[in-house]
Amino acid sequence: MELLRTDRPDDHEAIKFDGLTVWTPEERSWWRRKQIKPETIILNNVSGCIKDGEFAAVIGPSGAGKTTFLVALGGKCTLPSKGTVTVKGRNVKTLQGVVEILPQFEVFVNSLSVMEHLIFMIEIKLGSWKKASNKFILDSLIKELKLSAHKDTSIESLSGGERRLLSIATSLLSNPQILICDEPTTGLDSYNALLVIDILKKLSVAGKIVICSVHQPSSDLFKEFNSILLMAEGRLLFHGSHEECKEVFARINFHCPENYNPAEYYIKTVSNLNNYRYVEIMESFRDRSCEYDDLERPSIELTNNITKRNWFKQVHLLLWRSSITLKRSIRNHIFQLFITLMLSSMVLGICFGGVSGTTPRGTQDMQGLLWLLTSELSFILAYSALNIFSTELTLFKREVGMYDCSAYLVATFLCFLPRCVIWPFTLVIVATTAVELPNHVLTAIKFITALFFTGLSSVAFGLGMGAIFLTSGLMDDVMSAVDMPLLLVSGVFLQLTSLPVWLYPVKYLSHFYYGMDALSNIYWRQVDHIDCPSNCTDPCIKDGISVLIYKGYSNDFILQDTFGLLFIMSMWGVLAYFGLKREENKGYAY
Numbered sequence: 001m002e003l004l005r006t007d008r009p010d011d012h013e014a015i016k017f018d019g020l021t022v023w024t025p026e027e028r029s030w031w032r033r034k035q036i037k038p039e040t041i042i043l044n045n046v047s048g049c050i051k052d053g054e055f056a057a058v059i060g061p062s063g064a065g066k067t068t069f070l071v072a073l074g075g076k077c078t079l080p081s082k083g084t085v086t087v088k089g090r091n092v093k094t095l096q097g098v099v100e101i102l103p104q105f106e107v108f109v110n111s112l113s114v115m116e117h118l119i120f121m122i123e124i125k126l127g128s129w130k131k132a133s134n135k136f137i138l139d140s141l142i143k144e145l146k147l148s149a150h151k152d153t154s155i156e157s158l159s160g161g162e163r164r165l166l167s168i169a170t171s172l173l174s175n176p177q178i179l180i181c182d183e184p185t186t187g188l189d190s191y192n193a194l195l196v197i198d199i200l201k202k203l204s205v206a207g208k209i210v211i212c213s214v215h216q217p218s219s220d221l222f223k224e225f226n227s228i229l230l231m232a233e234g235r236l237l238f239h240g241s242h243e244e245c246k247e248v249f250a251r252i253n254f255h256c257p258e259n260y261n262p263a264e265y266y267i268k269t270v271s272n273l274n275n276y277r278y279v280e281i282m283e284s285f286r287d288r289s290c291e292y293d294d295l296e297r298p299s300i301e302l303t304n305n306i307t308k309r310n311w312f313k314q315v316h317l318l319l320w321r322s323s324i325t326l327k328r329s330i331r332n333h334i335f336q337l338f339i340t341l342m343l344s345s346m347v348l349g350i351c352f353g354g355v356s357g358t359t360p361r362g363t364q365d366m367q368g369l370l371w372l373l374t375s376e377l378s379f380i381l382a383y384s385a386l387n388i389f390s391t392e393l394t395l396f397k398r399e400v401g402m403y404d405c406s407a408y409l410v411a412t413f414l415c416f417l418p419r420c421v422i423w424p425f426t427l428v429i430v431a432t433t434a435v436e437l438p439n440h441v442l443t444a445i446k447f448i449t450a451l452f453f454t455g456l457s458s459v460a461f462g463l464g465m466g467a468i469f470l471t472s473g474l475m476d477d478v479m480s481a482v483d484m485p486l487l488l489v490s491g492v493f494l495q496l497t498s499l500p501v502w503l504y505p506v507k508y509l510s511h512f513y514y515g516m517d518a519l520s521n522i523y524w525r526q527v528d529h530i531d532c533p534s535n536c537t538d539p540c541i542k543d544g545i546s547v548l549i550y551k552g553y554s555n556d557f558i559l560q561d562t563f564g565l566l567f568i569m570s571m572w573g574v575l576a577y578f579g580l581k582r583e584e585n586k587g588y589a590y
Contacts, residue, residue: 014209015073015092015099015178020046020083022068042068042079044234050211050227055204056239057222058213059263060231061271066213067104069231070180071588073211074101078587087178096401097125100176101588104183106167107398110156111325114147114166117155120321121170124314124402127307141169145199154328161192168199179203181212190218197224214263222263230281232270237281248281314403318411326415341426344376348434355435357527360540363547366523369435371492373427374515377451378458380423381416385462386479388412389470389580396580397588405584409463409577416459424451438526446522453565454515457572461511464572467579486510491517496552509571514564521557524548 022043042065050056058066071077073085075092085092092099108117122129122138129138142148145165150158158166164184171179181200185193197212201224204210211229214221228245230238238245245266246256256265270281309317326333348369357366389396389412396408428447437443465482469475488494489507496507507513524544532540541547554560 014050014052015085015087016049017073017085018047018083020069020072020081020085022065022072022077022079022081025080042234043072043081046083046234046236048229048236048239050209050239052209053204053207054209054211054227055201055225056209056211056227056229057217057225057263058211058229058231059217059267061267062215063233064231065234066231067182069236070182070211070213071101073178074099074180076101076588097174098176099178099180100171100174102167102171102179102181102184103398104186106163107394108155108163108166109321109325109395111154111328112321113152113154114158115142115151116321116324117166118142118169118173120317122173123317124309125174125307127309137173137175141172145169159192160187161189161195164188164192164196165199168196172203176208178209178211181210183213183215185217185221186215193218193221194224197221216267217261217263219261219263222261228266230266230270232273237270252281309403311404311407314407315411315414318403318408319414322411322415326418337422337426340380341430344427344430345433348372348430352431352434357523357544357547358529359531360533363530363541366435367492367520367551369431370516370519370523371490373431373447373451374454374490374512374519375487377423377427377455378461378512378515381419381455381458382462382465382479384419385416385459386466386475388463389466390475393470393583397583397586400584400588405580406577409467409573409580413459413463413573416455420452420455420459424448424455427451437523443522443526447519450515450518450522450561453562454511454518457511457514457565457568460569460572460576464575464579467576467583470579470583486512489513490515491520491551491553495550508564509568511565511568514561514568517553517557518561520548520551520553521561 020043021041024040024042026039046069058069060066068077068079072081073092075085075095087095087098112120118138118141119129122134126134126137129135142151145168147162147165147169150162155163155166168184179200184196184200188196200210200212204226212225223242225242227241228238229236230245238248240248242262246262249256249266249269254269256262273281352365352369355365355369356362425448428444428451431447432440432444462479465479466475469478485503485506486509489496489499489503489510490512491507496504499507524547527544527547530540530542530544530547532542541550548555
């Protein structure tokens with residue numbers, strides 16, 4: 001681990017925590033303001049210090065506050081808290097890249113290969129991976145963490161131990177001075193668990209602080225640590241070496257039997273103690289602990305290798321990552337397109353074959369066809385965009401701070417551009433084979449253009465609804481309810497001229513309306529004459545312009561529909577941004 005060696009200053013104190021208290025706020029019902037859940041203390045006035053080169057094991061019963069303690073040390077706790085955590089005299093929250101957290105559960109884009117994932121991470125954190133220093137870091141990490149044989153393997157094909165090694169490699173890209181690991185051996189067999197611990201131990205020997213919470217560690221694994229932090233009920237009962245821990249427990253008449261796992265004994269013992277015995281352990285510990293109040297030193301310059309990329313580069317990198325995922329799932333998209341093409345061909349061929357807008361009966365049939373094109377495209381794109389954020393929420397919150405929220409939103413939107421071209425083209429080609437159109441090719445091109453802009457607005461609508469109701473789980477239900485008024489004002493189910501006054505402005509917020517208005521104008525303005533039978537007793541519409549007037553569609557459709565669809569796209573885009581920003585402000589997900 002020579003690459004990741006950290007030079008040790010004369011002052012060996014690296015991380016200090018003083019009066020660290022974390023709690024969950026009380027919850028109240030919004031209608032009666034009745035308390036539903038009381039305030040709960042998770043960490044209770046935890047203080048201490050950890051020095052350079054420590055390989056510390058944080059142990060304790062379930063619910064002792066181990067994970068919260070580690071996240072608070074990393075400066076990423078999102079719960080209400082008080083107290084301070086400093087690294088060499090500086091607040092830990094200001095030290096991006098100096099402290100890295102290795103979560104218990106890995107979150108990756110599984111379609112990427114190991115090399116592609118690391119390239120993305122090094123590009124987004126440090127700059128171009130082709131830069132000599134960055135390429136050296138990348139190659140060295142792959143070699144030292146035994147990932148060379150798997151660098152071209154997709155992440156979804158990796159074993160649990162290999163995924164954990166990839167997580168460690170990701171955390172070490174910025175060469176942090178402190179690595180905080182939440183249960184790094186969970187879910188691993190004994191061989192892979194010892195392999196991971198051995199690598200982490202080498203990092204501590206190289207001068208880094210490595211802090212790991214461990215759940216029921218084996219004796220062999222536990223003895224690899226040179227420092228123990230024992231927690232119970234949100235309090236730090238002990239911090240010191242194995243021998244010191246054994247002596248502290250002996251002073252209060254608790255002796256670990258021979259051939260018994262010490263970690264299991266300590267955890268079992270503190271699980272059955274009352275508050276008075278907790279105090280005894282803490283008092284004995286204080287007699288032997290470092291006087292961290294006397295270790296305060298002037299602030300020391302810390303190396304931060306993190307380089308935040310500019311906004312356009314962030315969008316480019318996110319698009320690159322998404323394009324790889326899209327390319328590797330292209331078969332599924334082609335199959336979906338093929339099925340839709342076949343079904344659409346059958347429906348259009350059977351129901352609309354031979355339809356012409358030059359007869360009174362054909363006017364309604366043509367409007368039905370135009371509505372089918374508009375609604376099919378809108379629903380396909382809007383509902384495919386609706387759940388995209390919910391499926392990537394954990395990944396997004398893990399990567400908080402790496403890129404701007406707006407860059408993520410724009411990159412996600414741009415990923416739908418190919419669909420906004422392919423789907424209109426496919427639907428129009430199928431429709432034009434079944435129905436006779438005036439100026440066949442030119443009309444088809446105009447239809448595709450109008451549906452392209454309708455598709456953009458539909459995607460923005462789906463992204464906006466998905467972001468606003470991201471964590472509530474209500475996006476499908478709410479979107480269905482919102483679709484109802486937007487459908488009613490499209491001019492298909494109700495004549496626009498007969499809409500109630502209060503509902504009339506809603507049509508200017510409906511992408512269904514603008515899509516139908518554009519397609520109707522494109523088609524009916526080319527129909528100069530509609531045949532009226534001599535024996536027809538009902539009023540007869542004589543041309544395409546009369547159809548538009550009867551349906552209540554606009555005259556200046558090009559400007560209105562273009563700017564209307566762009567306005568809807570922008571409106572839902574802004575709402576999507578604020579929905580994502582709200583989640584980003586909630587902080588890191590662990």
